Amino acid sequence: MLYGKKLMVASTLVVLMIVGMAATRPLDDKPRHKNLKILPKDISHEDLDKVMDNWKAALGVKCNFCHAPSADSASHRLDFASDAKPEKDIARHMFKMTAKINKKYFSFNKDEQGKAIPTVTCMTCHRGNPHPEEK
Numbered sequence: 001m002l003y004g005k006k007l008m009v010a011s012t013l014v015v016l017m018i019v020g021m022a023a024t025r026p027l028d029d030k031p032r033h034k035n036l037k038i039l040p041k042d043i044s045h046e047d048l049d050k051v052m053d054n055w056k057a058a059l060g061v062k063c064n065f066c067h068a069p070s071a072d073s074a075s076h077r078l079d080f081a082s083d084a085k086p087e088k089d090i091a092r093h094m095f096k097m098t099a100k101i102n103k104k105y106f107s108f109n110k111d112e113q114g115k116a117i118p119t120v121t122c123m124t125c126h127r128g129n130p131h132p133e134e135k
C-alpha cells in the first residue's frame, strides 16, 4: 500500500518533469531561423536578438531598414527570413568585411583566453548613421 503510494508520487513527478520540459523547450534555445548565411545556424534567439539590436543601434535605424514587410499586407509584421530588401545583403557583406579587417589587422587583440576581441565594429564607421560616407 505504502509502496504503491510512493510509486505513484514518483511516477507523477516524472510525468510532471516531462510535461514541463516539453512546455519550456520551444520557448528558449530551440533555433528556428530559416535563412542564416553568415551567423551560426544554431545561434540562440537571445544571441541573435543581441546582434540585431547592435546593428540597429550602430546604424541608427529600425528593424525595417533591412527587413522587408510580410507578404501578408494585413499584418504589420516583418518577414525576417526574406531577402527582398537589398540592405539585408549589404549588411551580410559588411559583416564579412568587418570580420576580415579584425582578423587581418587586429588579430593581436586577444583576451586572456586567446579569444579575438572584435576591435572594429559596425559602430566604428557608422556611429549611428546608415551612410557614414555622407557624414
Ligand code: HEC
Binding pocket: 032, 033, 034, 035, 036, 037, 038, 039, 040, 048, 052, 053, 055, 056, 059, 061, 062, 063, 064, 065, 066, 067, 080, 081, 087, 088, 089, 091, 092
Ligand atoms: C543592418 C541590417 C539589419 C537590421 C537593422 C536588422 N537586421 Fe535582422 N537580419 C539581418 C541580416 C543580414 C540577417 C541574416 C543573417 C545571416 O544571413 O546569417 C538577419 C536575420 C534576422 C532574423 C533571422 C531570420 C531567419 O529566420 O533567417 C531575425 C529574426 C531578425 N533578423 C530580426 C531582427 C530584428 C527583430 C531587428 C530589429 C531589432 C533586426 N533584425 C534588425 C540584418 C538586419
Ligand code: HEC
Binding pocket: 055, 059, 087, 088, 090, 091, 094, 095, 096, 098, 120, 121, 122, 123, 124, 125, 126, 130, 131, 132, 133
Ligand atoms: C570600415 C567601415 C565600415 C564598417 C566597419 C561597417 N560599415 Fe556599413 N557601410 C560603410 C560605408 C562607407 C557605407 C556606404 C557605402 C555606400 O553606399 O557608398 C556602408 C553602408 C552600409 C549599409 C547600406 C546602407 C544603405 O542605405 O544602402 C548597411 C546596411 C551597412 N553598411 C551595414 C553595416 C553593418 C551591419 C556593419 C557591421 C557588421 C557595418 N556596416 C560595418 C562602412 C562600414
